[in-house]
Each structure stands twice: as C-alpha cells, then as structure tokens.
Amino acid sequence: MVAADLARSLANLSYMGGVVVLLLVIIGGLFFMVLVCLCFLSHRSDAAALI
Numbered sequence: 001m002v003a004a005d006l007a008r009s010l011a012n013l014s015y016m017g018g019v020v021v022l023l024l025v026i027i028g029g030l031f032f033m034v035l036v037c038l039c040f041l042s043h044r045s046d047a048a049a050l051i
Helices: 002-050
Strands: none
Touching: none
16 A cells, blocks of 8 residues: 555656656746847847947
C-alpha cells in the first residue's frame, strides 16, 4: 500500500517537473526575445542618431 502511494507520488513529481521545466523554457524564451528586441531597437536608434 505504501509503495503504491510512493510510486504514484513519484510519477506526479516527474510530471510536475516536466511542466516546471517547460514553463521555465517559455519564460526564458520570452525574456530573451524582449532583451533582443530592446537591444535591436536601441542599436537602431543609435544608428539613426548618428546619421
């Protein structure tokens, strides 16, 4: 009885771990995209100011 509960909780833990990793990847990707956009816009405005 205890072993079955332990196995079930471990299975749920691995599933939650996958969800957490997926969320971290999505959040990291969004953060990286925002960072690249800000850097690109800043560089473009600097180039326009030099003209």
